[in-house]
Structures are given as C-alpha cells and as structure tokens.
C-alpha cells in the first residue's frame with residue numbers, strides 16, 4: 001500500500017512520515033544514530049538496514065521505494081530533531097539491503113524516481129567536481145539573503161519572490177553558497193558468457209559527499225540509488241542515471 005503524502009496524513013490527524021521516522025530513529029536506531037552523531041563530521045553517514053525499516057513499518061518501507069528522495073530528506077530532518085547535541089548535523093542516510101533489486105538489462109522508464117538496487121562493474125570514473133548544494137541569493141530590492149537548496153543535475157533554482165519586499169530579481173552570491181563534491185562513473189553489465197555478442201548495458205551513475213573516491217575501475221558493486229533522467233540535448237530524449245545512495249562492494253579492485 002502506498003501512503004499518502006506527509007501533509008495529507010497530517011490533515012487526517014494520523015502520524016506523519018516525519019513522526020514515524022522520528023520514532024524509528026529515536027527508538028529502533030537510537031544507538032547507531034547517536035554513534036554517527038558523535039563521529040560527525042569526521043564520518044558523515046548513517047547506514048540503515050532496509051529490513052529493520054520494513055519490520056518497523058512496512059508502509060513506510062514501501063514508500064521509501066516509491067519516493068526515496070522524499071523519505072531521505074525527511075529522515076535527515078528527523079535525525080536533526082532528535083540530536084541531543086543540536087549539532088544540526090547534515091548526516092547522510094544510506095539504505096542497505098533494499099528489496100527492489102534489478103539487473104541493468106531491466107532498467108526502464110517505469111522505474112524513474114524509484115529506489116533500485118543494481119549490480120555491475122565500474123568503468124569510466126570521472127574526476128571529482130563540485131555542485132551547488134545550497135545557493136544564497138541577495139534580493140536586488142531589499143538586500144535580504146535567501147537560501148535555496150539545489151538538486152543534482154538540475155538548472156539553478158532561484159527564489160520566486162522576495163517575501164520581504166515582493167521583488168523578483170536576485171543576485172547569486174557564489175562565494176557564500178555551499179557546494180557538494182560530486183563524481184560520475186559508468187556501471188556496466190557483467191557479462192560472464194563470452195559468446196554474447198551484444199555490448200554490455202551501461203548506466204551512468206553519480207555519487208556525492210563521503211562516497212566520492214570510493215569507486216575504482218573494475219570494482220564490482222551493488223549500488224542502491226534513485227533512478228533519474230538527464231536530457232540528451234542532441235536527441236531530446238532523456239538518458240537514465242542512478243543517483244547513488246549506498247555502495248556495497250562485491251569485489252574491490254586491489255584488495256584480495
């Protein structure tokens with residue numbers, strides 16, 4: 001069953017997903033959360049076993065598969081709320097053992113926006129770059145500063161209107177904005193049978209923050225992430241890519 005959005009639940013007086021996730025992190029995951037918060041910012045990720053979430057609330061686990069970006073965002077908020085040290089830690093929440101596992105040959109438009117796990121071999125690891133994470137804008141009317149969170153591979157989002165003076169013109173403050181490290185690579189289908197004549201299926205992947213520099217060419221990995229698309233300007237069609245949330249190594253190159 002798919003849950004209604006957070007606000008809908010709120011209106012019905014039911015527990016919102018934020019309430020549920022707060023309960024999950026403060027009860028079921030209390031120790032791992034506190035441990036991760038203690039190590040922050042040297043370590044910046046909390047790993048959640050999907051099976052634990054499913055046991056806690058099966059609807060919430062289903063909702064994670066359907067709307068991963070939303071659930072990850074709410075999870076981060078939930079953790080900030082229960083942090084006893086109030087460090088405002090921007091902890092990445094990563095999910096292992098998700099049930100929605102596919103082969104690269106199965107990837108299709110039906111899965112766009114969903115949480116999937118795929119296995120493959122790493123190739124074409126690109127250099128580390130930076131993307132804008134939170135952009136700061138100055139209103140040209142009243143100089144008020146506005147912060148707008150930015151998405152991976154999306155055009156820069158500006159504030160629509162200044163809530164202070166109604167002005168619609170802004171100046172981007174590049175030096176005061178925050179950036180996130182980002183890297184891309186290709187995940188290739190593993191072909192064991194030499195007689196197969198077709199080219200291996202390839203999927204572009206992007207990984208960020210504390211995941212950068214984790215992957216090397218020829219590593220064999222299970223990647224969990226959100227399937228997204230990026231427009232191919234030549235064809236006008238959309239190419240798939242995986243926004244990686246979690247990496248599980250099956251075979252790590254250089255370590256026997």
Ligand SMILES: [Zn+2]
Pocket residue numbers: 139140141142143144162163164165166167
């Ligand atoms: Zn203004």
